[in-house]
Amino acid sequence: MDGTTGGHPHFEHEIRVTWGDCDPAKIAYTARIPWFALDAINAWWETHLGGDGWFQMELDRNVGTPFVHMSLDFSAPITPRHRLICQVDPIDLGNSSIRFRVLGRQDGVLCFSGEFVCVFIVADSFSKQPVPSDIRTIVEPLLRPVGA
Amino acid sequence: MDGTTGGHPHFEHEIRVTWGDCDPAKIAYTARIPWFALDAINAWWETHLGGDGWFQMELDRNVGTPFVHMSLDFSAPITPRHRLICQVDPIDLGNSSIRFRVLGRQDGVLCFSGEFVCVFIVADSFSKQPVPSDIRTIVEPLLRPVGA
Amino acid sequence: MDGTTGGHPHFEHEIRVTWGDCDPAKIAYTARIPWFALDAINAWWETHLGGDGWFQMELDRNVGTPFVHMSLDFSAPITPRHRLICQVDPIDLGNSSIRFRVLGRQDGVLCFSGEFVCVFIVADSFSKQPVPSDIRTIVEPLLRPVGA
């Protein structure tokens, strides 16, 4: 799982963790962490889709990508002492679904790892659709099979 | 998985889903759903620990229960049209960990199911500890092994 | 400002403040408090409009009520030790606007007081409109002029 093999660098999204993200244990509240991960996935789309995140995908492209699954393991507390660097990679592209891996690190320490599965839908009818071909063309070269 | 066998009813926590929880797709934003599930788990503690949720556990009992894992499957959109009923059950109690299952339903339809694992720590030292005996006494009769 | 004169009781909305609402100072994070107040205003609409909050007003009635102003004074910290009781009253109804007062109390102590002004719009065109007559009929008897 070398981060730089494969011909392209990993995508990283930086999050400024704040006082308001923390609970009385002085670490980011657990329920904020999926939110951070989703912010990172949205930023991944913005970067790779010409500036279009979920908002523009839905309103301008009529493409929705609702989540059907998420799984996270938490390995170290997250604090405002360092920026949270979220590495995002698509790790599988099915006929009508996409799986992302998000790794969150602070100061080089892995804080959480997660996997997230979204399905592609026609936004205005909420009906399943195959991955749109322009999106498939963009995503395929970015795929990072886990363990490869 | 009959909800009423086993001698005690499932715990249910009701959530009022609002406009502000929803995104432009007119359904609750995905990142709100783990937050709802955690609210339900906290309410489970309040109910079974004499009114003490995470806040009182940490400050009054010096017991923390940070999350090490969460996994959720989303099966139907959540909207403000109905209250969200979150069924919470402890499904495993280890030496120093507890696993919860949370099922979220609206109008009888399953919207999400999730599993959450927390470990017990001494709050002020952030060091792992066995399940405190008074908590073990309370939780054991409430355990609902999955598939049982 | 006696709370019970005027022929009808104040509307109260109860909020369960949790660990996750609190920051490292062990009190509710300031930015959560306007959120609580809005939850209370939405609950006020639900109660007085036959179950319709902002979601149903927008989608079913084509009526939006965006905020143009909010002002809050914070007088005591909010914690999970007590439920937060939010008293909501409409205090002025203009041609196309409504002003609410929200008072948040815990254990009888005033924690915050706020005023909020919303304007009425046709939701799908985002154009200003007079207060719809059915809403005016419902709201007028509930008005609680400040100082009266």
Added chain:
Amino acid sequence: MDGTTGGHPHFEHEIRVTWGDCDPAKIAYTARIPWFALDAINAWWETHLGGDGWFQMELDRNVGTPFVHMSLDFSAPITPRHRLICQVDPIDLGNSSIRFRVLGRQDGVLCFSGEFVCVFIVADSFSKQPVPSDIRTIVEPLLRPVGA
């Protein structure tokens, strides 16, 4: 209110508004906006206090700055179409309080303006204190009296 007179530029904090910040009206939910403004004020502290935001002020300096007042006017919807640029200036420094003005703009259009008052406390005792002298030294040259 020329933004560049006075010898120093205004501080600006950029916020990436996302899908998850928006409600079904396709604009940022009102209760997110005070949160954005507080993020901007915290970033102002980080920038001017050697990287210390509220978290470090509380934990490392034993200085708290709880809010006693906020007031916001909303003049244009906020969307994910543009970054939200929050201009933050301290506009008054009292014996034991500070007043900030925050102006939020997207694509050059003013979306909200707000004023926020915080008081200085000794964090671990929650008791009022005068503005610490090192902070006074830093803030005074940055003051931007309104109307000046």
